[in-house]
Amino acid sequence: MYDELVHAIRDLRLSPGATISETELSIQLGVSRTPLREAIARLVTDGLVTVVPQVGTRVAPIRLEDVRQAQFVREHLELAAYALACKVTDRDTTRLRALLAEQVRAHAHHDTDAFFAADESFHEQIFDLAGHGGAWRAMQPVKLQLDRLRRSSLPNPATVAELIAEHTAIADALDAGDSRRGSAVVRAHARRVLKYAPVMRAAHPDLFED
Amino acid sequence: MYDELVHAIRDLRLSPGATISETELSIQLGVSRTPLREAIARLVTDGLVTVVPQVGTRVAPIRLEDVRQAQFVREHLELAAYALACKVTDRDTTRLRALLAEQVRAHAHHDTDAFFAADESFHEQIFDLAGHGGAWRAMQPVKLQLDRLRRSSLPNPATVAELIAEHTAIADALDAGDSRRGSAVVRAHARRVLKYAPVMRAAHPDLFED
DNA sequence: CAACGCAGACTTGCATACAAGTGTTCTACT
DNA sequence: AGTAGAACACTTGTATGCAAGTCTGCGTTG
Numbered sequence: 001m002y003d004e005l006v007h008a009i010r011d012l013r014l015s016p017g018a019t020i021s022e023t024e025l026s027i028q029l030g031v032s033r034t035p036l037r038e039a040i041a042r043l044v045t046d047g048l049v050t051v052v053p054q055v056g057t058r059v060a061p062i063r064l065e066d067v068r069q070a071q072f073v074r075e076h077l078e079l080a081a082y083a084l085a086c087k088v089t090d091r092d093t094t095r096l097r098a099l100l101a102e103q104v105r106a107h108a109h110h111d112t113d114a115f116f117a118a119d120e121s122f123h124e125q126i127f128d129l130a131g132h133g134g135a136w137r138a139m140q141p142v143k144l145q146l147d148r149l150r151r152s153s154l155p156n157p158a159t160v161a162e163l164i165a166e167h168t169a170i171a172d173a174l175d176a177g178d179s180r181r182g183s184a185v186v187r188a189h190a191r192r193v194l195k196y197a198p199v200m201r202a203a204h205p206d207l208f209e210d
Numbered sequence: 211m212y213d214e215l216v217h218a219i220r221d222l223r224l225s226p227g228a229t230i231s232e233t234e235l236s237i238q239l240g241v242s243r244t245p246l247r248e249a250i251a252r253l254v255t256d257g258l259v260t261v262v263p264q265v266g267t268r269v270a271p272i273r274l275e276d277v278r279q280a281q282f283v284r285e286h287l288e289l290a291a292y293a294l295a296c297k298v299t300d301r302d303t304t305r306l307r308a309l310l311a312e313q314v315r316a317h318a319h320h321d322t323d324a325f326f327a328a329d330e331s332f333h334e335q336i337f338d339l340a341g342h343g344g345a346w347r348a349m350q351p352v353k354l355q356l357d358r359l360r361r362s363s364l365p366n367p368a369t370v371a372e373l374i375a376e377h378t379a380i381a382d383a384l385d386a387g388d389s390r391r392g393s394a395v396v397r398a399h400a401r402r403v404l405k406y407a408p409v410m411r412a413a414h415p416d417l418f419e420d
Numbered sequence: 421c422a423a424c425g426c427a428g429a430c431t432t433g434c435a436t437a438c439a440a441g442t443g444t445t446c447t448a449c450t
Numbered sequence: 451a452g453t454a455g456a457a458c459a460c461t462t463g464t465a466t467g468c469a470a471g472t473c474t475g476c477g478t479t480g
Contacts, residue, residue, distance in 0.1 A: 038248065056472095069342060077282075080282070242435045243462095263462055265461060
């Protein structure tokens with residue numbers, strides 16, 4: 001139920017500013033307000049939803065400052081995990097390669113949902129290879145601030161092609177044990193969102209605030 | 211209310227394994243179960259509490275694997291923030307120095323609570339100087355996995371003295387703009403918990419699991 | 421015609437009652 | 451005496467009813 005709402009917000013099916021009526025939504029989902037409120041409370045701590053007492057509940061706008069902070073966390077954890085994965089001697093990158101293939105397939109079929117899922121798993125796999133999958137999972141609430149932007153950039157096929165190219169370079173450098181070259185790609189990869197955010201804001205200023 | 215419980219768990223006033231009765235606790239706090247459950251739900255997502263339906267709610271044990279993952283996050287974010295703070299040209303470290311003085315004062319008065327608070331603020335201030343206080347705040351839920359260990363090490367005066375010495379070295383290197391030397395101290399500082407965890411486990415095996 | 425005021429419908433926050441399930445303890449029977 | 455079974459007490463999960471407050475829209479009045 002929480003996941004349901006997170007996906008809806010991440011995919012912008014619930015746009016920033018959209019009102020969420022507890023009573024109405026509880027009827028739609030066929031549950032009572034009590035369990036629904038727990039899910040909403042979690043969304044509030046994630047910063048994806050703002051609730052003003054006695055007024056209403058709304059999907060939180062995208063705040064560039066939050067994006068900046070989340071990007072900082074993501075970039076440095078990803079760099080650290082990647083560096084560690086490069087040091088591991090007995091790497092098994094078959095799953096990483098499989099996820100890359102899945103991305104290519106999804107791209108060919110214009111299946112953005114499948115691509116996004118494979119993209120996520122790809123990065124998680126790097127953390128797993130480093131022995132820090134737990135760090136990836138712990139990072140999720142923070143990363144949500146980035147995911148609305150990342151997800152909304154996927155309808156552009158050229159962007160997806162670039163993402164795949166970068167993923168490929170990352171996997172290749174990892175297989176080669178070339179931590180230096182790979183890290184540069186990982187860094188640039190993680191910083192894409194910083195370049196994309198202003199573009200997105202120019203196109204849809206109503207989704208942003210501050 | 212959530213903060214109340216977090217502090218109680220962090221300070222081990224609520225030890226791992228201790229049962230938390232929703233009804234009983236709601237009476238003690240003078241509120242209903244409904245708002246209390248929201249706080250507990252948040253503790254569950256933080257991994258500080260485990261709840262088995264129709265059985266009971268307990269304070270989660272300390273799991274070394276979670277400690278390892280949290281330490282990874284903490285170390286690399288702290289290193290990144292410190293490196294950035296060193297690059298900033300117009301550093302104002304007066305607050306950092308004030309927090310160091312407060313730590314010395316608290317140590318002299320054997321006020322562990324005050325020391326812990328000043329310790330926390332010290333590290334937060336480094337993130338603030340780097341312009342990433344938001345990253346520090348976002349890290350808090352993860353860092354909770356470390357705080358029970360960190361807090362329990364403070365009753366040892368020798369440990370506190372070492373912490374102050376390391377903090378001083380960190381502040382000195384920052385003032386000198388010596389990112390290289392400071393980073394080494396920050397790394398060692400962040401890794402203390404990894405050395406302390408086995409010691410703590412040997413002394414109080416009942417607080418741990420796995 | 422404009423502006424002020426009041427009423428009503430809506431929101432979330434909280435307390436309470438009920439439902440479902442588990443663990444334990446006591447009793448009865450072998 | 452030991453074991454099996456049933457009942458009871460206690461747990462969390464959910465639904466519902468009430469309380470408090472805010473915003474909107476209509477009516478009235480200056």
